[in-house]
Amino acid sequence: xxxxxxxxxxxxxxxxxxxxxxxxxxxxxxxxxxxxxxxxxxxxxxxxxxxxxxxxxxxxxxxxxxxxxxxxxxxxxxxxxxxxxxxxxxxxxxxxxxxxxxxxxxxxxxxxxxxxxxxxxxxxxxxxxxxxxxxxxxxxxxxxxxxxxxxxxxxxxxxxxxxxxxxxxxxxxxxxxxxxxxxxxxxxxxxxxxxxxxxxxxxxxxxxxxxxxxxxxxxxxxxxxxxxxxxxxxxxxxx
Numbered sequence: 001x002x003x004x005x006x007x008x009x010x011x012x013x014x015x016x017x018x019x020x021x022x023x024x025x026x027x028x029x030x031x032x033x034x035x036x037x038x039x040x041x042x043x044x045x046x047x048x049x050x051x052x053x054x055x056x057x058x059x060x061x062x063x064x065x066x067x068x069x070x071x072x073x074x075x076x077x078x079x080x081x082x083x084x085x086x087x088x089x090x091x092x093x094x095x096x097x098x099x100x101x102x103x104x105x106x107x108x109x110x111x112x113x114x115x116x117x118x119x120x121x122x123x124x125x126x127x128x129x130x131x132x133x134x135x136x137x138x139x140x141x142x143x144x145x146x147x148x149x150x151x152x153x154x155x156x157x158x159x160x161x162x163x164x165x166x167x168x169x170x171x172x173x174x175x176x177x178x179x180x181x182x183x184x185x186x187x188x189x190x191x192x193x194x195x196x197x198x199x200x201x202x203x204x205x206x207x208x209x210x211x212x213x214x215x216x217x218x219x220x221x222x223x224x225x226x227x228x229x230x231x232x233x234x235x236x237x238x239x
Contacts, residue, residue, distance in 0.1 A: 012109075016214070025129070028129055029165050029166070035049070037162055051079055051080040052080055056097065058077050060121070063121050068110050068119060069120075071098055071117070075094075132166075135170060139158075146194065148216075149216075149217075151193060151195050153223075154172070154194050181194050
């Protein structure tokens, strides 16, 4: 895993996921939109960035000059501290800024020093952008997600981390008309549930497996409870 991440660069970390570098063009959509894609949700982030413009330039400059660096290698030069009433209010200005720049695709995690993330400019670790993905890429995204999940609600298919990519509705319509997306009914559940046509005739073979509590199969708590009648919670997030 470390070889694929840090040496071969076939994988990269983004938003607490490990992703194929081949999918980077699709994720650049989310990077370009943050924090301006959701004008309501990220109001505080935009205001904080404006107030700390010199802080942003300092961090990017240090990475360009000295990088790769850990958060502890950078000075806290925030003009306005991060204050949202959460756990990360206490002296977390450098890590919060690095996370924001990470979401924007301007910096990336390029290694680990124990449990500490090592950061550098994204341009040094990821391939350059070569245009925006088209409708075919959005269709592939939706089809791959549905195959991986096996069964899901239609409104959840073809989504990026921060919402729908351009052309999602048209992509879903095309996949539905061509029979790739197949409507199904789930006893006792409302909503528009769908599956991938390649899975309809698949033989089910039960097996035991070990899952991280953050695995995408169970990370959607509502979906897990609806489909498997399993109320799944993580104690670290429950008061």
